[in-house]
Amino acid sequence: MIYPTLTLPLQRGGNHTIFSIGGNSMNIVMVASEAVPFAKTGGLADVVGTLSRALAGAKESVTLILPYYRKRMDAKKFGIGPVSRKPLEISVPFAGARIKGTVLGATLKPNVKVYFIDQPAFFDRDELYQTVSGDYPDNAERFIFFSRAAIETMDALDIKPDVVHAHDWQAAMVPVYLKTLYRQNKRFTKTRTLLTIHNLGYQGLFPKEDMPLTGLSWDYFTFDKLEFWGKVGFLKGGIAFADAISTVSKRYAEEILGEEQGLGLSTALSYRKNVLSGILNGIDYDEWSPETDTLVPANFSPKDMSGKETCKSALRKYFKLKANGDSPIIGIVGRLTVQKGLDIFAAALPEIMKRKVQFAILGTGEQKYHDLLTSACGDYPGRIGLKLAFDNQLAHQIEAGSDFFLMPSHYEPCGLNQMISLKYGTIPIVRATGGLDDSIDDFNAKKSLGNGFKFAEYTPEALIAAIDRALAAWKDPKQMKAVIRNAMNSDFSWKRSAKEYVELYKKMMKR
Numbered sequence: 001m002i003y004p005t006l007t008l009p010l011q012r013g014g015n016h017t018i019f020s021i022g023g024n025s026m027n028i029v030m031v032a033s034e035a036v037p038f039a040k041t042g043g044l045a046d047v048v049g050t051l052s053r054a055l056a057g058a059k060e061s062v063t064l065i066l067p068y069y070r071k072r073m074d075a076k077k078f079g080i081g082p083v084s085r086k087p088l089e090i091s092v093p094f095a096g097a098r099i100k101g102t103v104l105g106a107t108l109k110p111n112v113k114v115y116f117i118d119q120p121a122f123f124d125r126d127e128l129y130q131t132v133s134g135d136y137p138d139n140a141e142r143f144i145f146f147s148r149a150a151i152e153t154m155d156a157l158d159i160k161p162d163v164v165h166a167h168d169w170q171a172a173m174v175p176v177y178l179k180t181l182y183r184q185n186k187r188f189t190k191t192r193t194l195l196t197i198h199n200l201g202y203q204g205l206f207p208k209e210d211m212p213l214t215g216l217s218w219d220y221f222t223f224d225k226l227e228f229w230g231k232v233g234f235l236k237g238g239i240a241f242a243d244a245i246s247t248v249s250k251r252y253a254e255e256i257l258g259e260e261q262g263l264g265l266s267t268a269l270s271y272r273k274n275v276l277s278g279i280l281n282g283i284d285y286d287e288w289s290p291e292t293d294t295l296v297p298a299n300f301s302p303k304d305m306s307g308k309e310t311c312k313s314a315l316r317k318y319f320k321l322k323a324n325g326d327s328p329i330i331g332i333v334g335r336l337t338v339q340k341g342l343d344i345f346a347a348a349l350p351e352i353m354k355r356k357v358q359f360a361i362l363g364t365g366e367q368k369y370h371d372l373l374t375s376a377c378g379d380y381p382g383r384i385g386l387k388l389a390f391d392n393q394l395a396h397q398i399e400a401g402s403d404f405f406l407m408p409s410h411y412e413p414c415g416l417n418q419m420i421s422l423k424y425g426t427i428p429i430v431r432a433t434g435g436l437d438d439s440i441d442d443f444n445a446k447k448s449l450g451n452g453f454k455f456a457e458y459t460p461e462a463l464i465a466a467i468d469r470a471l472a473a474w475k476d477p478k479q480m481k482a483v484i485r486n487a488m489n490s491d492f493s494w495k496r497s498a499k500e501y502v503e504l505y506k507k508m509m510k511r
């Protein structure tokens with residue numbers, strides 16, 4: 001199919017030509033299964049959406065390709081529409097047949113081109129990947145289709161990428177396909193592929209019987225390619241075929257080479273060690289800044305912290321926590337899972353509650369932690385606020401109104417919440433793993449250095465000891481002032497991360 005000289009009437013009143021790649025800018029195509037503001041289940045969405053904008057802000061030409069989850073995406077609000085007067089249809093080879101898809105478009109302001117793969121049978125659903133009863137049984141089909149559709153879209157829109165940047169298992173087959181089924185396609189001769197692993201815990205593993213769906217021969221079902229302990233591993237395939245691999249912190253890039261954190265892929269990763277690197281994520285300070293946040297009851301800044309008190313009172317009121325002047329509130333926002341350290345937190349909770357502390361907890365996750373926390377609320381009336389939901393506004397209010405923020409993660413590839421907390425002067429108490437280790441420096445009271453409290457051992461005792469150090473600082477206004485100042489002065493902007501990605505892309509293109 002040929003789609004000559006398309007212009008995109010995407011944003012109302014806008015009229016963008018697709019390829020105006022000026023000067024030395026690179027043509028980067030991001031392929032991912034979620035991105036803010038269009039669809040989000042976790043940190044991946046924050047990273048993809050914000051990194052795309054930051055790269056475009058750094059004068060790179062950025063295109064983002066996503067599935068069109070109709071249930072989650074408000075076409076009107078986001079200006080999602082056809083990319084040309086005639087709907088752009090692609091015919092995607094799939095397991096010996098072809099499945100049609102429609103390409104829709106939008107602009108992520110100010111200048112990221114976004115294309116959505118619309119195939120209702122795969123994506124017009126309530127959730128992105130799973131429901132309470134588990135993963136969608138056709139996830140292999142869905143993301144094989146999406147990965148091939150992304151490549152077909154580049155072809156249909158005549159996009160010649162310098163770098164295709166694929167994220168996580170859902171897009172990990174893109175580098176595999178570019179090196180195999182699309183190797184002869186001249187469009188991609190100079191294209192380099194980067195696979196970013198946001199969380200090795202999600203590998204896209206499917207039964208052996210799904211191998212034919214990939215369109216690849218059984219020759220690729222070997223331990224050095226897609227085979228993973230008798231299953232088909234999409235992430236494993238991406239690790240084997242991508243030109244370079246990155247993770248979301250330097251520490252995590254080291255950790256996954258070890259057996260414990262490597263989760264079965266440490267050997268495959270070690271084999272690609274020379275092209276493996278870590279780049280810490282950043283935070284979108286347009287969304288997460290106490291000076292300008294419109295979702296919190298009062299704004300504040302390092303110069304005038306009085307608004308934080310208002311936020312704290314409002315948070316107490318919301319959760320019906322007892323008014324208790326000098327009791328700190330410890331916030332928790334995130335997935336309530338073992339990865340996030342919920343097992344050591346649960347074991348430590350009775351001991352922690354002997355101290356003068358209150359909790360504000362927001363999250364969803366494993367049922368056993370829902371039950372455990374719900375019963376803890378009853379055990380400590382007026383001291384634990386709990387909402388089992390996904391609630392962005394409340395996430396902002398907890399970040400703004402808490403004094404400390406707890407992340408006792410078992411592993412944490414990068415973590416965004418600790419960086420958000422820093423900006424709001426809400427002091428992180430974290431386990432020294434992955435990005436938590438890279439972004440938090442343990443507070444040294446004597447030297448007034450450090451922006452949080454950190455513990456190494458994955459045990460309830462170590463967690464309690466870190467909370468005790470935080471509470472000791474809480475009792476000394478001078479120490480608290482110092483740690484809050486250090487926290488609020490920490491810079492985790494996307495500008496810094498985007499610069500590192502640009503350097504990595506350039507390095508890849510030289511290879």
Ligand code: ADP
Pocket residue numbers: 041042043044046333334335362363364389390391392395414415416417418
């Ligand atoms: P993850 O491992 O889930 O990606 P991150 O810390 O990297 O964890 O990012 C989580 C992001 O999702 C943060 O922006 C956080 O505020 C948000 N988030 C997680 N759970 C919830 C929730 N229950 N309600 C609102 N926001 C949430």
